[in-house]
Amino acid sequence: xxxxxxxxxxxxxxxxxxxxxxxxxxxxxxxxxxxxxxxxxxxxxxxxxxxxxxxxxxxxxxxxxxxxxxxxxxxxxxxxxxxxxxxxxxxxxxxxxxxxxxxxxxxxxxxxxxxxxxxxxxxxxxxxxxxxxxxxxxxxxxxxxxxxxxxxxxxxxxx
Numbered sequence: 377x378x379x380x381x382x383x384x385x386x387x388x389x390x391x392x393x394x395x396x397x398x399x400x401x402x403x404x405x406x407x408x409x410x411x412x413x414x415x416x417x418x419x420x421x422x423x424x425x426x427x428x429x430x431x432x433x434x435x436x437x438x439x440x441x442x443x444x445x446x447x448x449x450x451x452x453x454x455x456x457x458x459x460x461x462x463x464x465x466x467x468x469x470x471x472x473x474x475x476x477x478x479x480x481x482x483x484x485x486x487x488x489x490x491x492x493x494x495x496x497x498x499x500x501x502x503x504x505x506x507x508x509x510x511x512x513x514x515x516x517x518x519x520x521x522x523x524x525x526x527x528x529x530x531x532x533x534x535x
Contacts, residue, residue: 382414383454386464388484388507390415398508401515402433404522405440413447418465419484419510422450432463435511438492438518471499479504486510490517 392398395412399421407425414422421433422443430444443463444450453459460466465485472485477499479485486505489495505513 382451383460383464383466386417386460386466386469388415388417388479390421394508398511399433399515401519402435402440402511406433407431415484415507416464417469417479417485419486419507420463422463434491435514436487436490436492436495438490438514438521465497468497468499468502472502475499477502477504482507484510486514490514493517 390412392412392415399406399412406423409426410423410431412421413424413430416422419435421435423431423433424447425431425442428446429442430447430450431440432443433440444453457466469485477485483504484507485502487495488501488503491497495501
């Protein structure tokens with residue numbers, strides 16, 4: 377059986393020359409020598425780790441986790457609709473795009489209040505933002521909250 381293809385309709389081009397800058401604030405979470413592999417329309421990044429495992433940087437959740445033992449394992453998981461929802465937020469992307477909210481060049485969807493700060497997984501909590509801004513603004517928040525105890529109250533003050 378051939379593994380399913382990566383769902384092109386839920387990803388953005390991952391061949392970027394600016395990954396080093398985009399991921400600066402996220403380095404404490406990402407295993408050394410890992411390479412960006414896939415970029416979702418919500419600005420989450422799948423990495424190929426040196427040991428072949430696939431990890432996911434969930435920018436909206438301020439976390440990184442291993443999601444598959446290798447690329448083949450990852451692709452085999454794609455038959456599971458729950459993984460499409462969890463990893464690619466496929467139903468939400470579909471709703472946004474059918475409502476006419478489409479991405480321009482170098483843009484991604486991003487949560488107004490990120491999921492890691494109890495943001496809702498809902499269309500009215502989504503903005504379209506330049507990719508560098510997505511990684512930069514949420515990376516700045518991550519840098520400020522990463523050492524806070526679980527359950528600490530965080531107040532976002534836009535500037």
